Amino acid sequence: MKSDGIALVALLITAQVWLSPQAIAQTPDRIWIAQREATAPDLGERVTYSHAGGLFTVEVPRTWEQENLGDDQVSRAFFVDPDGPSWIGIAIFKSDEAPLSAQELGFRLQKDLKNVFRDRPNFIMDLEPTLQNDNSVRVSFQYDEGTVVMQGNSFIQQNDGYLSLIYIVVPSDQFQELKPSINQILNSYQVNANVLW
Numbered sequence: 001m002k003s004d005g006i007a008l009v010a011l012l013i014t015a016q017v018w019l020s021p022q023a024i025a026q027t028p029d030r031i032w033i034a035q036r037e038a039t040a041p042d043l044g045e046r047v048t049y050s051h052a053g054g055l056f057t058v059e060v061p062r063t064w065e066q067e068n069l070g071d072d073q074v075s076r077a078f079f080v081d082p083d084g085p086s087w088i089g090i091a092i093f094k095s096d097e098a099p100l101s102a103q104e105l106g107f108r109l110q111k112d113l114k115n116v117f118r119d120r121p122n123f124i125m126d127l128e129p130t131l132q133n134d135n136s137v138r139v140s141f142q143y144d145e146g147t148v149v150m151q152g153n154s155f156i157q158q159n160d161g162y163l164s165l166i167y168i169v170v171p172s173d174q175f176q177e178l179k180p181s182i183n184q185i186l187n188s189y190q191v192n193a194n195v196l197w
Helices: 102-117 172-187
Strands: 046-050 056-061 065-068 074-080 087-094 137-145 148-159 162-171
Touching (some): 056 087, 056 172, 148 172, 162 172
Antiparallel strands (some): 046 056, 137 148
């Protein structure tokens, strides 16, 4: 997933789609802790996280804490900075629908963002989803967590019968500095569509 030349804004996502399961509707309580200071997250040293069933891999910061909240319909993995409010969320689920257009993917992502963040202070998101070079779709957004403005990007993509979403959220005043590492993490996400659900 690419994030070329983006004014990236706060991110956290879920994938509630019309008749599809809710992807990130379940989120760890600790990502909403407003009291955490906006320390600069360390994205430099990373390890490869592999889904237990081999469904996907992604590079994540070595020191971040990992939590799974999957069920029989959606596999969810969260990675949380233990020293600040930054986090990564990934959700993937089987979709029996025909391939979706970029417009349909963007609509689903926006709908999910609204469902998850509508109660977060000062939540805003892009009104126009952006198609990326790899055919994923991006929606940028932001919200306030206590006194900290959180910023990032959300993506949705389809891979041979799977829909997946990936999100990275960091304090907005650190985003530009972290952007190269964020892009590397996003581009490291790989789905193995040959794995049976």
